[in-house]
Amino acid sequence: MKTDLPTVPLTQLPTPLHALPRFSAWLDADVEVWIKRDDLTGLALGGNKLRKLTYLAADALRQDCTDLVTTGAAQSNHCRQTAAAAARIGLPCHLVLRGEPNDRPGGNLILDRILDARLYWAGSADTTAAMESVVSGLKASGRHPYAIPLGGSTPVGAVGYAFAWCEMVEQAQKIGIDFDAVVFATSSGGTQAGLSIGAGETGWSGTLHGISIDHNLASLDEITSDLTAMTAELLEVAQPYPVNVHDAYLGAGYGVLGEVELEAVLAMARNEGILLDPVYTGRALAGLIDQVRKGHLRGRVLFWHTGGTPALFAYEHELRQGLRTE
Ligand SMILES: Cc1ncc(COP(=O)(O)O)c(C=O)c1O
Numbered sequence: 001m002k003t004d005l006p007t008v009p010l011t012q013l014p015t016p017l018h019a020l021p022r023f024s025a026w027l028d029a030d031v032e033v034w035i036k037r038d039d040l041t042g043l044a045l046g047g048n049k050l051r052k053l054t055y056l057a058a059d060a061l062r063q064d065c066t067d068l069v070t071t072g073a074a075q076s077n078h079c080r081q082t083a084a085a086a087a088r089i090g091l092p093c094h095l096v097l098r099g100e101p102n103d104r105p106g107g108n109l110i111l112d113r114i115l116d117a118r119l120y121w122a123g124s125a126d127t128t129a130a131m132e133s134v135v136s137g138l139k140a141s142g143r144h145p146y147a148i149p150l151g152g153s154t155p156v157g158a159v160g161y162a163f164a165w166c167e168m169v170e171q172a173q174k175i176g177i178d179f180d181a182v183v184f185a186t187s188s189g190g191t192q193a194g195l196s197i198g199a200g201e202t203g204w205s206g207t208l209h210g211i212s213i214d215h216n217l218a219s220l221d222e223i224t225s226d227l228t229a230m231t232a233e234l235l236e237v238a239q240p241y242p243v244n245v246h247d248a249y250l251g252a253g254y255g256v257l258g259e260v261e262l263e264a265v266l267a268m269a270r271n272e273g274i275l276l277d278p279v280y281t282g283r284a285l286a287g288l289i290d291q292v293r294k295g296h297l298r299g300r301v302l303f304w305h306t307g308g309t310p311a312l313f314a315y316e317h318e319l320r321q322g323l324r325t326e
Helices: 021-027 049-062 077-089 108-114 127-140 155-175 190-201 217-235 259-272 281-293 309-314 316-325
Strands: 017-019 031-037 067-072 093-097 118-121 145-148 181-186 207-212 243-246 299-305
Touching: 017 155, 021 031, 021 259, 021 281, 049 077, 049 145, 049 155, 067 077, 067 127, 077 093, 077 108, 077 309, 093 127, 108 309, 127 145, 155 190, 155 217, 181 190, 181 281, 190 207, 190 217, 190 243, 207 217, 207 281, 217 243, 259 281, 259 316, 281 299, 309 316
Parallel strands: 031 299, 067 093, 067 145, 093 118, 181 207, 181 299, 207 243
Antiparallel strands: 017 031
């Protein structure tokens, strides 16, 4: 695998890898769950996007870009991490957000403002088109913006997760553990593309499970197949590892905290003192719990925590309600 791609130092790696004995006991099944803590990647409350931005920000600097521009939901973790990366490399950051300013204040949104990102609200318009118009406006005023698509899921970004896989394998080998399964949240596809390439390179033989947050199988496949192929080409690798994508956990839609997500958030918090987020990792762990209960996941299972915990503070109302009725 090609390893000499340019980077900027945004992360504190390796992130911890450790067992979850009390959570595993809570599951009361033939399973030993471990966690990879990418909520602790290091900058501005961490998360998976910093691994992608390590390569994306370097690409922007290599092209002498003057601004970073990206898009996402009002509570986008990716936007918050892009704003932090921009601050770190000293470029202005422009965030094109879905919806209206009052949809879900606090959480990531207040962090975007602390990090001095310039916010644009797309209302119900397509955010990619809205981002293109911000990019055109910047170009018209003589700037040279670097546009990062949703989730930073380009081949340049996805390589961050191919290397993350190798980091995890190195840690696991030192501890002397081999995982039967790895479970992670998947949405814009970059994490999935990278992990599947990393797994293909390391001769692993377990099962890789992507819990889809907001796409059915067909639409996620459409997003990830080209992305994975292009990332593999960039890294000069031949064979990405197959991913079992689960689309049974879409619940009541993107960003809707349901009973199963709440159960997962509370189980991880109360048994291990580890916070998940209500949108991605809460849903992904709910998928893991269900797969364990159905007997589909056994042995040593790694849950990849991809971050997002600042969004908890934007879900105060739902969390309070959930805690009242539990
Ligand atoms: C906390 C968290 N986990 C997982 C994901 C999904 O990662 P990807 O977009 O690479 O599929 C995201 C995406 O925004 C996220 O914020």
